Amino acid sequence: MNVLVLNCGSSSLKYQLIDMNTQEVLCSGLVERIGDPMGKIAHKSFPGSDKQKAVSSEEAFPDHGAALKAANVLISSNPETKVVSAVSDIAAIGHRVLHAGTVYREPVVIDTDVKATIRKFFILGPLHNPPQLIGIEAAEVLYPGVPQVAVFDTAFHATIPDYAATYAIPYSYYTELGVRRYGFHGTSHWYVAKKTASVIGKPFDKTSCITVHLGNGCSMDAVKNGVCVDTSMGLTPLQGLMMGTRSGDIDASIYAFLAKNKGMSVEEIDNLLNKQSGLKGICGMNDMRDIHAARAKGDKMAQLAVEMFCYRVKQYIGAYLAALDGCDAIAFTAGIGENDTDVRQMVCEGLGSVGVKIDKDRNYGFKRGEVCKISSDDSPVAVYVIPTNEELEIATQTVSVVASK
Template sequence: MKVLVLNAGSSSLKYQLIDMENESVLCSGLVERIGLEMGAISYKRLPDTDSEKKTSLEMAIPTHNVGLRKVIELITEGETAVVEDMAEIKAVGHRVVHGGEYFSAPTVVDDKVLEAIEACIPLAPLHNPANLDGIKTGMELFPGVPQVAVFDTAFHQTIPAQAYMYALPYELYEELKIRRYGFHGTSHKYVAGEMAALMGKDLAECNIITVHLGNGSSMTAVEKGKSVDTTMGMTPLEGLIMGTRSGDVDPAVCDFLARNKGMSVSEIDTLLNKKSGLEGLCGMSDMRDIHAAVDKGDERAKLAVEALTYRNRKYIGSYMAVLGDVDAIVFTAGIGENDDIVRLESLKGLEKLGVVIDEAANAGRAGEPKKISAADSPVQVWVIPTNEELAIAREAKNILG
């Protein structure tokens, strides 16, 4: 069974074709600058373990449909082909950012599912419209092939009301569904499952804190295999300090800025989402640049690292309190997998809570799962690379039986 995984953005389309017999990636790539004067397609073919072939194209790509048609051509024709016929592709899996309260699990797309995804557009106005474009393109180009929607929010639908409700007038929840939804659910679920397997346990037996650190970051408390709390809220702005997002901030700051700086709601939203976080603290959003600046004595860069890791540590401690008993802490995503300084500082001082790090094991990047806690640490700490595309393909395979 081969599954094509699509992640459609407003002007981009990431894709990966996976053979589910052995979970090998046959090809992957990116369609970008969709709708601009000139677009680009990158295509990487992985025919065997010893070589790889890459193709780069520039062409006008006015729509997702045009871009995906060209990708299908690369997949099925000529020297770039990895399948002989499109009929070998048995499912198309789609990442969808927001499923609201409609979806607690992946689902095969039909008209009602399309309507529900569209109904969630007010909750994710930048993402859900593009996700819908990707699904509709898949339906048109793969008629009769099941389209499976996998939602970033679905894993977090097990969070109890006391954790997802905001202390606002209840009618705002009833009317507008204002509540915590959480994101990165596919990643959190994937690494939690991998962690359970590494411990030789069923996920339903495990209490795990998953720490997804990238340009966007979130943390989840997983109790007996289910998400019971997560740092992102109604939008991906809440919680941890991120590349350009502020994370937690006093809501009254918004009114203060409006009154004292004359800023509009839209301007404040842009400030909090695109000009804050690490970028706001030190003028840089890439941790590699920030570490280099710290080495040169940049005090604001040092502050940014300290603030980010302090916020991480505070949430790890709070989720240890939520869970009561923790089997493991897992770091994943770009920063989580590659930044040993952030990992170490995020766990600093937690020894009395049962978290003891082996600094030698923690050193460097992690291209594969590795344990970074000391042998005598009551709580295991691991770095596990996330693989959202494989997670989506697995969900598609499972839902189709």
């Protein structure tokens, strides 16, 4: 069963075709700069045992529909890259959709009502929901009769109890505008939490863990008995951990302070906190590899940035250990979480009193791309590096929905 996974960003389209019988990726690609005078498509195909084939070209993609058409040619028509002989070889399409509030807690087959819900939440996902709906409608035209499934990024967090999700502002702002904590990176957290349960040999509904997704965007989840009970991001991806260019948690009155003392507009402050803050705001860089290189040369601001970043993660681990009242494991994932040994070491050191004992040799000797235990055998809370795979999780959820129909 071949499942096409689509992820439409504001000006991009990521796609991956997966053979779910073997969980092998048949092809993947990225279309960038959609809507610009000139865009780019990069495609890789992995047709069976043949040598990997990669192609790229520059052309205009006026909208996501045009981008999907170009991708479909490479998937099913171009003799040098095609991995299926016809569109009919694609059994289902799974769409990553950012926002559905708390309406959906599971993936759903897309129909008129689902599309109306996606449209309803344009207000909370203005950069992602609109192009994702366009991508859905383009796929319906291009792949008629093929089941289309929406996998929502907020779904895993829809189980967070009201006392953890509700902001301490007048409740009417929730009832009128939906202002509450929703969280993001949900598909990644869902995949990693289930993988953690598998690795430690417990049923998912008996597993409690903390998933730590650290990339340019960062978030954490507290998962109790297979159910998410808290997440670090909020109404928007700005809340929570310090990130590449996002500030994370700050005093909310900084908005008023900057407006009064710097004459900044709400839009300017929002841009500052989302695009000019975080690691970049402290040391001028947001790529952790560059920051480590600067630290090695004695850059004090780079050192401060890393210390701040790790301290914030450590704070949330402590909070989530308390919230869970018993934790089987902590799982690091995503670009920094999977690959940055220094960050993991700095985060976990000093957590022995709360049951976290990292093994330095295991941490620095981990194998990239593999599931690795990096805690000591006597650590009450196990610590793992678990590579995430959002596309596979979307495809898996898509299959489960289609199979149940």
